[in-house]
Amino acid sequence: MFENLSRAAAALVFAAAALASAQGARAQVSTPRQQTPPQTTAPQTPPPAAAPQATPQASTQMKPEDGHEWAPILEQKLDYKDWTFKSLKDGAPLNLRELLKGKKLVMVVYFAPWCGNWKAEAPTVWRLYEKYKAQGFEVVGVSEYAPADDSRKYFEGRGGAPFPVVVESESTSAREQTTHFGYRKACGDTRRWGSPFNVFLEPAKLNKSGEVLAERAWVVGGELIEKDVERFIRERLGLAEQGSAEPCTDKPKAESQKALGAKKP
Numbered sequence: 045m046f047e048n049l050s051r052a053a054a055a056l057v058f059a060a061a062a063l064a065s066a067q068g069a070r071a072q073v074s075t076p077r078q079q080t081p082p083q084t085t086a087p088q089t090p091p092p093a094a095a096p097q098a099t100p101q102a103s104t105q106m107k108p109e110d111g112h113e114w115a116p117i118l119e120q121k122l123d124y125k126d127w128t129f130k131s132l133k134d135g136a137p138l139n140l141r142e143l144l145k146g147k148k149l150v151m152v153v154y155f156a157p158w159c160g161n162w163k164a165e166a167p168t169v170w171r172l173y174e175k176y177k178a179q180g181f182e183v184v185g186v187s188e189y190a191p192a193d194d195s196r197k198y199f200e201g202r203g204g205a206p207f208p209v210v211v212e213s214e215s216t217s218a219r220e221q222t223t224h225f226g227y228r229k230a231c232g233d234t235r236r237w238g239s240p241f242n243v244f245l246e247p248a249k250l251n252k253s254g255e256v257l258a259e260r261a262w263v264v265g266g267e268l269i270e271k272d273v274e275r276f277i278r279e280r281l282g283l284a285e286q287g288s289a290e291p292c293t294d295k296p297k298a299e300s301q302k303a304l305g306a307k308k309p
Contacts, residue, residue: 113161113235115266117244117276120231122261124243127223129210132187132195138210140184140257144247148180149280152243154212154224156189157198159239165267166202172270172277173207179281185209188224189216189237233265241265246280 128139144150153169155162173183185207187195192211199205213222219237228238244262251257264273278284 111160112164113266114269115264116269117262117264117273119260120263121259122227122230122243122263123256124227124245124258124261125223125255126257127212129186129212130192132185132192132199132205132209132211138208143182143184143208144245144250146180147182147247148282149277150182150184150245150247152184152186152245154186154188154227154239154241154243156237156239157187157195158190159237161267162240165240168268168270168273170206172268172274176277176281177207179283181277181281183207186224187211188213188222188239189219190214227263228265231263231265235266238265240267242268244276244280 126140128137130136131138140152151169151172153165155165169183173181185205187209191214195209195211199209212224213219219225224238224241227243228235228241233241242264244264245258249258262276275284
């Protein structure tokens with residue numbers, strides 16, 4: 045009897061152990077594996093938008109041409125007279141007829157040394173003069189409305205004047221008494237000071253005698269438009285067939301000849 049009871053107890057213990065094992069297995073399968081939560085960062089507050097910059101109105105925006113007084117070259121009715129003024133260099137008298145001798149084309153440029161438009165034009169005058177002086181082109185500067193010392197310092201600061209310069213007036217109070225003022229008015233130039241003012245003379249076509257050198261002249265009532273003026277200079281010097289609009293940049297001779305040879309007649 046006790047043997048049967050022991051066997052029954054052992055069987056009961058075995059069954060209980062088996063049941064506990066099965067429940068543990070089910071619990072292991074049904075419980076998901078714990079994962080490390082993804083790291084999250086607090087949403088960043090976007091930086092404040094930059095304050096919009098004020099856009100200037102079109103009328104106030106600076107443009108490359110602002111401040112310039114470029115003008116076309118025009119033939120004008122103008123009784124241009126001979127003159128004798130003091131040389132800026134040494135004060136000696138210089139006569140225009142004498143300066144014209146042996147030249148094919150002369151540009152008389154009236155300027156005030158303090159004038160921004162003259163300072164803007166000056167590099168163009170230098171380039172044209174240096175490029176064509178050997179072909180008979182001359183420039184004569186006429187200083188206006190400032191002490192001669194001011195003009196002298198202006199040119200000295202640029203290595204000296206490469207062409208003759210004379211002085212007509214040395215004070216702003218002389219504005220309406222100068223020949224420069226009279227010529228501007230005759231040509232309809234309404235600027236207050238008229239610097240620069242460029243007059244082109246062809247010595248071969250001028251009156252051989254008398255006070256008036258010419259009744260008509262080519263005039264630029266403002267800053268030179270380099271391309272147009274260079275074309276004009278080349279035509280008057282008989283160089284038009286080589287390309288009158290050639291820019292004022294000196295190229296090696298061989299390169300220039302090659303370029304000219306490639307052009308169609």
